[in-house]
Amino acid sequence: MLMKNLGISIVAVVILIALPALASVQGYNFFLTVFPYAAFAVFLGGFIYRMVKWWIIPVPFRITTTCGQQKSLPWIKQSPLENPAGFWGVAGRMALEIFLFRSLFRNTSVEISGKRPVYGSAKWLWFFGLVFHWSLLIIVLRHLRFFIEPVAPWIAGLSALDGFFEIGIPALYLSDFAVLAGLSVLFLRRVIIPRVRYISLPVDYFALLLILGIVVTGLLMRHFFSTDLLAVKSIVLGWITLSPVVPAGIGIFFYIHLFLVFTLMVWFPFSKLMHLGGVFLSPTRILANNNRRERHINPWNAPVKVHTYAEYEDEFRDKMKAVGLPVDKE
Template identity: 70%
Template sequence: MNLLISIVAILILTLLALGIALSQNMAYLLTVILPYVAFAAFLAGFVYRVIKWGASPVPFRIPTTCGQGKSLPWIQTNPLENPSGCWGVIGRMAQEIFLFRSLFRNTDVAIIEGRPVYGSAKWLWFFGILFHWSFLIIVLRHLRFFIEPIASWIGVLSALDGFFEIGIPTLYLSDATLLAGLTFLFLRRVVVPQVRYISLFTDYFSLLLIAGVISTGLLLRHFFPTDLNAVKTLALGWITFSPVIPHKVSAFFYIHLCFVFTLLAWFPLSKLMHAGGIFLSPTRNMTNNSRRQRHINPWNAPVKVHTYEEYEDEFRDKMKASGLPVEKE
């Protein structure tokens, strides 16, 4: 049902985008107003959620540890898997953000001859990392529309990405790997019963929205080319706050933009916010220094304690009478 609703939502969005693309009257809305509205929604939503997470109290040390913590000098420690200082945390976060370290540890369980048997499960890690790195490369390549003159590293990145020179125009490797990653992530949700069971509208919708952006981008590059100079003039107009409605661009460019703007506005409302949330994850970003430092919950309600001394003072006679040892006579 969730999948069906998200497919319908994407179809409605596509029809709306088509309507906007075909009607010249809406060009002003799409190229002059919506870019700013979508970007403002993205920025405001992103900042709001990060501030809200940042303001949540985390009174205890709750890092997940999977290596020996720092203790006595002669015991070998694992500073990355169980960081006790700032550099360890930075290293751990870098591994997590750039290499998806914890996903690499993913395990799978199967019941074999009545017993649970655990094994490594790397497919999600592999396609996940393929998807995210490809997405980043594509976004970085798109900066050529927003920077004049185009920075040399963007040229190098594009050249490397199109290294195999397959087809005209060249098929970018990142486009193929992004498609592969996205297809895996989508099929995993649809085919694996356990994952399908926990999948919500937001999961399918985000994936399908990204699929919309990619497929229209690919169509635009390989089948319905547009005037890239007009696109660049438009993009430079956006960042200098003087956008001009382009006249010679293909309808697919407008559809591409509709999907991109929806993705921007949808981003902070959805689980895609894990891009910002990862930095605020206390199980990853805290040092494990509990052996060195006592952490007391500052929000603890005052508790009336009854120490052993007080207890013994209260019951000393009775304790002695029944033959129990006492500390003070």
């Protein structure tokens, strides 16, 4: 199972690397002029489509998978983040979830000791998950230097901070090191732990390997096969001003890097990576628990013809009285 699922995703990524590596000059022209717009359109359209589809699903009542005390009587202490009663509680819960992956922090592990399950805390997934996502965000933010002219001071500041230790020339970014560490742990988790391996599909490995491919080609460009960064900037500004250019002499690693990024953009909206948008529409995270204070009526309730007790009694009063059953109305 592992070999098959992992094998499929490795082959897919190798093909994605081979395509730009073997492309012709016309291919590269196409690549820098048509692909960026197509990939962006699919990404944006797909993202909006998925979000709207989730958005319009009715949620008739508050789904509250909480483990804290609900707001009720004044002398019972409420747990405002576990069981928020209004907007600010939900905002706090969401902020902790998005910036610190709070629910992952509470991840538990179960081991069978003798015949008993023993529950423990497992923070490593939370830690490396956080390291991976934060460093990816920092890398993407640093890339804005290619998209903005003149480069905003905060981007230059972020890059300087990220390369603070000045290891090597050009300086190794801490976020590059961190993203590799995060990716490696997330990948090894799926390969080594039997339970996780059992539920891992080719797409799970593919997501990690695709991002790894982007990171590795980026690192190769930065540290081993330098790329003409002025040419890169002219390409990106060409896209933005809708007058794409194709400068000569851009290294092959740039094309591979870019092709993998485009693939990621096209695949993203239809993949599990949509948790990026989905978390904002997750009912168990975004709904305040006001089930006791407000009546939530299911909007798609069909009109049902009911037969009330009063109507029942009207219909059978004589028969009921005849056998001595008590009736409400004589």
